[in-house]
Amino acid sequence: MRWSKTHIPTLKEDPQEAEIPSHRLMLRAGLIRRLGGGLYTFLPLGLKALRNVERIVREEMDRAGAIEVLMPALQPREIWEQSGRYELLSNVMFRIRDRQDRDLVLGPTHEEIITDLVAREINSYRQLPKTFYQIQTKFRDEIRPRFGLMRAKEFSMKDAYSFNTSPEDLETSYQAMYQAYVRIFERCGLRTKAVEADSGAMGGSSSHEFMVLADAGEDGIVECDACAYAANLERAERRAVAPADETPDRQPEPIATPGHKTIEDVARFLKAKPTDLIKTLIYTANGQPIAVLVPGDRDLNEHKLARLLPGQTLAMADDAQIEKATGAPVGFAGPVGLSLPIYADVSLQGRRRVITGANRADTHLQGVDLTRDVTFTAFADLAICREGDGCPRCAGTLHEKRGIEVGHVFKLGTKYSECFKATYLDPNGKEQVMIMGCYGIGVTRTLQAVIEQSHDAQGIIWPASIAPYQIAILPLNVSHAESLKTAESLMTTLEAQGFSVILDDRDERPGFKFKDADLLGFPLRVVVSERSLAAGQVEIKRRGVDEKVMVSCAEAAQKIVELLK
RNA sequence: CGGGGCAUAGCGCAGACUGGUAGCGCGUUUGGUUCGGGACCAAAAGGUCGAGGGUUCAAAUCCCUCUGCCCCGACCA
Numbered sequence: 091m092r093w094s095k096t097h098i099p100t101l102k103e104d105p106q107e108a109e110i111p112s113h114r115l116m117l118r119a120g121l122i123r124r125l126g127g128g129l130y131t132f133l134p135l136g137l138k139a140l141r142n143v144e145r146i147v148r149e150e151m152d153r154a155g156a157i158e159v160l161m162p163a164l165q166p167r168e169i170w171e172q173s174g175r176y177e178l179l180s181n182v183m184f185r186i187r188d189r190q191d192r193d194l195v196l197g198p199t200h201e202e203i204i205t206d207l208v209a210r211e212i213n214s215y216r217q218l219p220k221t222f223y224q225i226q227t228k229f230r231d232e233i234r235p236r237f238g239l240m241r242a243k244e245f246s247m248k249d250a251y252s253f254n255t256s257p258e259d260l261e262t263s264y265q266a267m268y269q270a271y272v273r274i275f276e277r278c279g280l281r282t283k284a285v286e287a288d289s290g291a292m293g294g295s296s297s298h299e300f301m302v303l304a305d306a307g308e309d310g311i312v313e314c315d316a317c318a319y320a321a322n323l324e325r326a327e328r329r330a331v332a333p334a335d336e337t338p339d340r341q342p343e344p345i346a347t348p349g350h351k352t353i354e355d356v357a358r359f360l361k362a363k364p365t366d367l368i369k370t371l372i373y374t375a376n377g378q379p380i381a382v383l384v385p386g387d388r389d390l391n392e393h394k395l396a397r398l399l400p401g402q403t404l405a406m407a408d409d410a411q412i413e414k415a416t417g418a419p420v421g422f423a424g425p426v427g428l429s430l431p432i433y434a435d436v437s438l439q440g441r442r443r444v445i446t447g448a449n450r451a452d453t454h455l456q457g458v459d460l461t462r463d464v465t466f467t468a469f470a471d472l473a474i475c476r477e478g479d480g481c482p483r484c485a486g487t488l489h490e491k492r493g494i495e496v497g498h499v500f501k502l503g504t505k506y507s508e509c510f511k512a513t514y515l516d517p518n519g520k521e522q523v524m525i526m527g528c529y530g531i532g533v534t535r536t537l538q539a540v541i542e543q544s545h546d547a548q549g550i551i552w553p554a555s556i557a558p559y560q561i562a563i564l565p566l567n568v569s570h571a572e573s574l575k576t577a578e579s580l581m582t583t584l585e586a587q588g589f590s591v592i593l594d595d596r597d598e599r600p601g602f603k604f605k606d607a608d609l610l611g612f613p614l615r616v617v618v619s620e621r622s623l624a625a626g627q628v629e630i631k632r633r634g635v636d637e638k639v640m641v642s643c644a645e646a647a648q649k650i651v652e653l654l655k
Numbered sequence: 656c657g658g659g660g661c662a663u664a665g666c667g668c669a670g671a672c673u674g675g676u677a678g679c680g681c682g683u684u685u686g687g688u689u690c691g692g693g694a695c696c697a698a699a700a701g702g703u704c705g706a707g708g709g710u711u712c713a714a715a716u717c718c719c720u721c722u723g724c725c726c727c728g729a730c731c732a
Contacts, residue, residue, distance in 0.1 A: 102681060102693065103667050107725065127724065182731070199732065233656085233730050241731090249732095287732095297732090498732060530732065566691065601692035608692090619691070629691095 091559065093594045096134050100606050110306040112542035113238035115550050119610050121558075128235025128243035135610070136537075138558035138590075140246070143537050144225055146277045146555060147248045154270040156221040156250050161203045163227055167193035169202045173509045182230045196229035201506050201528060204251045208524070209512035212253065218514060218524070219259050221267070223250035225533060237306065239538040240494065246533040253512065253524045260525045264296070264501055267529040271300055271497045274531065278540055279553025280496070285311050286321040287498065288393050296501040300531075301493030302539040311493045312475050316486025324393045327471050328488065329480030330436040337442055340457045342426055348452040351421025353386040356454060360445065363387075368438065368446045368458075370423040372407040372415055372430075375399055379407055379415035380467075383425055383434035386445075388473040390435075398433065398470050422447040424455055431467040434460075439469045496536045502526040550611030551634040554654050559592040561650060562612035566600045566619040576628065576643055577618045583647045589654070608633065614653060616646065 099120040107124060108114040116122045121136030132140055148158065164186070170176035176183075176195075184196040197203065204222055212218065228247045235241050252263035268284070275282040280302055287299040299322055301311055310323035321327070350356045357364045367386030372379055373395070384390050396404055409420050415430060416423040424446030425432050438444075442459040458464075471482075477490040506512070507524040516522050537556070544551045554560050561584055565577040574595070581591045592612065594603050600619075607615050617629040628646050631638045632653060641649045 099665090100693095101666065106661085106667070109726075124724090179732095201732095230731085234726095234728090236726085247732095299732095495732090500732080528732085532732095599690050599692090599694065601690090601694080603693090604691075605693045617691080621691075 091590075091592050093592055093596050096592075098135055098606075098610070099133070100609055108238065110237050110240075110542065111545055112306070112538045113240070115541050115545055115609075116238055116538060119550055122238065124238075128232055128241070130239060130242060135558035139552070139556050140534065140537050142556035142558075143278060143533055143540075144246075144248075147225065147274055147531060147533060150270045150274045150277070151223050151248070151250065153273075154221070154266045156223045156267075156270075158224060159204075159207075159222050160224050161197075161200050161207075161226060163197050163229065165195050165197045165203060167195060169206060170195060172206075173202050173506060175202070182232075184229050184231050197226075198228055198230045199247075199530075200224070200226065200249055201251065201502070201526075202510070205506040205510040205512050205526070208251075208253055209507070209510045212512075212524075213514050215255055215514050215516050215522075219252060219254045219263055221250055221252040221263055221527075221529075223248060223529075237538075239534040240306075241308070242534065245535065248531040248533055250529040252527040252529070253507070254527065255514070255516070255522065255525070257525065260501055260527055264499060264527050267499050267527070268298065271499065271529075271531070275300060275302075275496065275536075277555050278536060279555060280536070280540060280543060282496065283311070283313065283320055283491075283493065285313070285493070286319075286325050288322060288324040298499050299493075299495050300497035300499075302496050302536075302543055303491055304494050304539065304542045305492055306542055307492035307494040309493050309495050311491050312477075312479070312488040313491060314481040314484065314486040314488055317481060317484040319481050319483045319486075319488075321475075323475060323490075324391070326475035326488070327482040328473075328475045329482050330439075330471070331480065337459075342455045342458045342463055344448050344450070344453050345456050346452060347422075347454045350452075350454075356445070357386065360454070360456075362445055366443075366445055368424070368441075368444050368460075370425055370428075370447055372412045372423055374405050374407050374411060375402040375431075377403075379411060380431045380433065381415075381423070381425060381428055382472065383432065383438055384473045385435065385437055388435070388437075388476075390472055391474040394470065394472050395433070398468070398472070416447075416449045418447065418449045418451050418453075422449060422451060422453060424449055424458075425460070425464045426455055426458055432464065433472065434466050434469050435472040436469050437473065494535065494539045494542065495532070496539050497529075497531045499529045500527060502528050545611070546634065548605075549609035552611040552613055554613040557590075557611065557613050559590045559612055560654060561589055561591045561614045561616060562607045562610070563591060563593045563616045563618065564600075564603050564607060565593070565595070566603070566617060568595055568597050570620050572623055573618045573620060576623060577616075580616065580618075580628070580643075580646055584650065587647070587651065589651075614650060616650065 101118045104114050105117045108117050120133055122130045182198050186194045225248045229244050235243050254260040282300045282302055284298045284300055287297045312326045313320035347356055350359045353364050353367050364387040369384045369386050371382045412420050444458050446455050446458050448455045479488045481488055504523045512524045513521045541550050563577045565573040568574055577593055581593050584591050613633050615631045622629055626642055627640045629638050629640055
């Protein structure tokens, strides 16, 4: 491809709309352009790179035995009501009405559609297991789209769904997908980390997220420095710590704390450490108030609370509910004398000298012995993990990192197959419900994650597997006939061997071409100049590596092929 | 949805406080000189100053309303 024949609108200056490196570079390199919030056009080179990611995903899905389908992005409302997710995902779904006044949604995902399809099409154990996948545009009315393709309202996703006959069978499919994901991200040149994840609104049990480690990542994760344990913060557990408090020598004693409501405030006022305080949070579970206790220096992990109280709808109590439940305004709740179910973080078990709210305005209680003064409903790991916590699996220490979630594999179970009656007859002629797994990869997000993880001050550094062009040939002086001829013949040779090549045929100064080539990040750069040609040679340089090599024109193609391996 | 910020040429920005001819850099076009790390000179094109309303002899500038975008938070396969 000739540079002048395609469209590569590079920008010299940083666009104002972009915040993180990958987003800036995608705009500067002329890969994408913004249409509206969370909506992007792929320009020619951006699309080429995207197609390369898709190709890798397809190849590995096929290799893993998954079969490709394509389902509608536009879906009838009814199918979502059947699973109950029309309500559940109402805040994410784009809704549309057609001329018949029929309600439709733009699909945020496709569990309902595939399960409905499979329920109609498959009815024998002989047809199972099967894993279907597609690469489709998904639509989600994100509360806050950001960082370009990282979180967009319209984005490309590969989603796969396995239909299995037993937990063991599911495990096999799950592992096949897991391994395919490892290969996919490796081929994309990404360093990823698989972490244990919360299955969230999807339902289901086991789940892993594939995280690209990056400071700009939206998800917090922890990993152990001694063993393989790694988890999303939503999920991450920690080793319980032994209590260190001495036996108290007094009864709980009210102390005036006028106007001091926050932990920091109270701690400063009483000259105590935040760890000496107990944070008492009032939630409602199915509308009924409950108290949740965590150490003063920690935050509650609502996901953990939700897992402790399965099936219950949880919400933070509002001011009125708190006053009603504790008899005190917000900021002075405490467990002593509180007649609510009380759940507490494990690290509070055995604490015998702490400060809590007194359930009275402007008052706290000192010298509280939790073992003596409070009756607990249950202790559980309820706090959000953080840097330095103990690993739940070994004696190691957890460290906090940021990650971009590029893939997610789930064991779904029978949630959807039951709704849609996806059943089959087993060898005994007995009807069974299929067990499902689902497996997603954010394709557009993966593309941007590659750039986030592989760039320098000059621009993108593409892995050869997804670079829009693997080789850039730069004739420095296009009016020098021999330069152009050499460049063109090299392009022809390389293209014939299946490589993607771009030839910078623009009448620009050398520095200008170098800057663009670096910004675009082509893995291999071949410079053809009058100077090198005088010695019968061309110059080859790898992006991201300083070294340049001179090779004879005759050997150039062969050398390039070697370097791209 | 709460908080903050921004909106002036294709892109990045100044001008606004103190109302009076709309500017700079990059990019684009033309001509010339240049030619191994985003060249130089000269000329030129390009703007209903986000939209609507108000104040005023006069509004990019002051006032009101709306819209869009960005950031933080809440939220979130």
